[in-house]
Amino acid sequence: MNKNNNILTHHEQLRLDYLQKNIHYLNDKESRELDYLLYKKELRERHGSPRQSLRSFIPTAYEDDFEEDYFEEDDEQEELLPRYPERRSRKTRQAKPQRFQSPRIEPKAKVPKPKKARKKGGFKRFISFVLLAIALVIVAMGYSFFKGMNSVSEKPVAEVFNGVDTSNGTNILILGTDGRVGESSGETRTDTIMVLNVNNTDNKVKLVSFMRDTLVDIEGYEYKLNTAYTLGEQDNQQGAEEVRKALKNNFDIDVKYYAMVDFATFATTIDTLFPEGVTIDAQFSTINGEVVSSVEVPNDLQLEENAPAYQTIQVGVQQMDGKTLLNYARYRSDDEGDFGRTRRQQEVLSAVMTQAKNPMKLFSGSEAIGKVVAMTPTTVPQSFMWLQGPGLLLDAANGIERVTIPENGDWIDDYDMYGGMALRVDFEKYQQRLAELGLR
Template sequence: MIIVFILVIGGGIFAANHFYSKVETTESLKPAEVGVIEELVQKEEESNIVNIAVLGIDRDGDGSNGRSDAIKVISLDMNNKKVKMTSFQRDTLIYIPEPENDFDKLNHAYWYGKAPLTLKTLNYNFDLDITRYVAFNFDAIEHIIDTIDGIELDVHENELKVTNDYIQHLNSLSDTDQDAPYLTKGGLQKLSGRQAMAYMRNRYVGDDFDRMNRQNKVMEAMIDKVMNQSYTELLGLLDACLPYVETNLTMNEMISFGTKVLTFDLKNIEQTQIPAADNKNRTVSYKGYSPLYVMNNYQDLVRDVHAFIYNDAEYQPSQTVIENEAAIYEKFGTVK
């Protein structure tokens, strides 16, 4: 979503003014406000890599801040003209810093303190330098997919029942929209926005890694479809969907990043998951929430992040990460 957003915004100052007025904007965040450690304050300038958190918020009609059930970092590598996407597992047991000051699952940081606390939590646990974000209500995905007349997805037979349960739930939340039909078969098929949303929300088939894969499949299908839209169609799409978006990117940043990213190969986005699907972990319950995944080695997660984003295979985690890992294992035990 942010790639399309930047692409069109980068088209010119007139477009930027028009679309920027439709987005909910918040104040810029300084590194100290979101817990960027001193050693990393100059990382963006030194590497020429810009990290932007992309948060998919699922409020589910309960009136709360919601939870960031999709947590991704888009890295714009200006020197190598690459876009990289790091997906973070929502149920990873981490430490949420001040004002929460407690262990919890990663996606609860948004619930407690919205985007600023989410950025602070990512920076604290993974030695990152994120000060920028784009957050969007999951309702935006449904709207986008319907606007582009659906997407093609390969749905497995064992995913049908739970997906249909979520379709029923989403239909029940709205008494004004036409109900989405249930899926009747597995295999490659065209899904509407609501059907795709139900597919993404499926948290009962497989584990959280499988859920992240479903999210990525939907986003990749959206990007493929959107990249084939005409410029006029893109303008109409953004005009309808940007009211669902919140960001602290300034208009000047959008223009600057957009004009550069227009020269990138956006059909070959490098991706990784943190932790990897084969990472050895165990689950615990805490504060009534389950499952929370205790990782085998938190320092290795940080090394993996830096190797992927910065191509820095020699990175050594900060003392904060080392002490945080020790505190997690002292409280919850190590992974056998």
Template sequence: MNRQKRNKRKSRVLKLASVMLAVCVAAIGYFVNQYQAGVSTAESVEQEEFKFHGEKGLDNKVNVLLLGVDARPDEEKSRTDSIMVAQYDPKEGSAKVISIMRDIYTEIPGYKNYKINTAFYLGGPELLRETLKDDFHLDIEYYALIDFTGFEKMVDALAPDGIEIGVEKKMSANIGVSLEPGLQRLNGKELLGYARFRKDAEADFGRVRRQQQVINALKDELLSVNGLVKMPKLIGTAQPYIQTNLQAGELLTIMKSVAIHRPEKVETLTVPIQNSYTDVRYEGVGLALDIDFEKNKEAIHSFLEGESGNHAHGPLSVSEENR
């Protein structure tokens, strides 16, 4: 009897192992098939190689410099349209994003004072990392660079029916699309236009607010069952358009942790914070933001360390001028 029981138990274990192996093979096959399907939709993109001497913090939190780039074929160098620092805490399963206003007037290491987004133009993500460290004592280990075409394709791969967004007003100036007010589903091109719009009283502050709104909407779609199923195709679609120093293994580990913990919300902070800046105009630079670096440095570290505080942006006094 004991031998029969052992044989039956062994048989069940073998059957279970066979089923698990079959599931794994099927999952790998699905991933590869969908990844290749995504790659087939992407165009060949010539990418510039960047050095990035990122520094890992002691708390095991993952810090990534996220850069949205307006890559234009008629220009030798790309310009960064958005600057964000994203932090993921695998221990807490929390996600945070700091939006850095691109018109902040600061000293670029090795150069004179410019708007902060000029650091990318002059020296790529590494010089921008050095500038952010000097200004705010931020240690950023990784960078991820994506151009507008890649963003559009990623959105369309993730949500073929569009991402639901409440458009607050009519938008059309300099964004390549025309949007009407109301709750609607936006495709990749429309969502990009919505995130880039700034021709109103809020100017760049409004654009940053909408970018943060888009990030949370994309997070909800990405972490839905539908989004997780489409993840392999999304990775394949995005791969040619994203430049990053994140290795495949590191990226998969982060994605696995995010999928398990599923942060309810991406917490956001806009820099400069309320009552910490003035609008100024400098010759050869144009309209810029003079900020209180100590006050903003304190707000950033308070935000990243989880302390409460008022991190709202200031009054809607920024000029509507296209900077």
């Protein structure tokens, strides 16, 4: 037991030790309590009896602060300090803190809380502002898009198309005809036959071009692939559906949607979305075995009044407007023939998709896109365009995998049922190739 126990009680001495050890951190009340205990100890040392009543010796300054708290009289003993709390478990101590706490703890616990609350509230307001801005942009784009759609008085009706889902992504058949003004759809053939695979697990856009002179079986007869569209149009305007069936029966590939591209509208859209043009590295094969630095390409669509019959396109990187881009994509008079044209069509479509990844281009051209959609026969739903379109552009930024069927030189020259030159290919080989690409 402490040697001072005959002067102060045990818990008084403990309290005195605590206050002396923390003398530099005491508040006013604790300082006065320390003075009181020292004074009490001195009195008891002077008068000798630990049970002697000290009320007559207590200074007035201490009576006011400690009399009620530190004097509890009973028949046997007058205690000078309250009992120390019993030892509690950790949970109890946390739930009910002790009476005397260090003055350092309170400001540390209270000061950070309002700062965190203000920071969190500011972050929430910032997120709300960003979401509101995005919503306004989407609304503005939607308004411009539908404004463009409504500006077209006569909208073409999509043909019957029995699309089939694929296991990996969505396959979209893109058709472009070589029709001229005044010709009916039954007189035209498809200048472009492509299948676009989007939203697949590889997060890449895949583009397969089928050469139009490929020999295929249609109801037991051998036709060129592009003839399928003409036969379908002559049979109650089911050209796109007939091409879909030809691809399925010969290459075992399923297609969900189709879109018929109008090249004149395509050129107008390019000029709207890309005022400075589309960057293209123009390349041509040899012509009559000679390397060329420029080519005179036909301007046979006559998009401008009194337009010249030919346009000169230089070899190399350049910016092309809509008309030049269209003429470049349709050229087939170099030594690669239709294979070269197919390659250039893939190049043009890839360039448009990758360079359109800037959202501002979509915003500035949303009205033009609305016009294009209104003038384009297609079964692609508008919900697909809005929900899947941004993801398609992001996938295009990862790269576009391009395949041509058949590959250059991988065919045998043959004739269709009309006696026209055609390309005979190994169907099993290309069925396997499409399966490896994930398009089946």
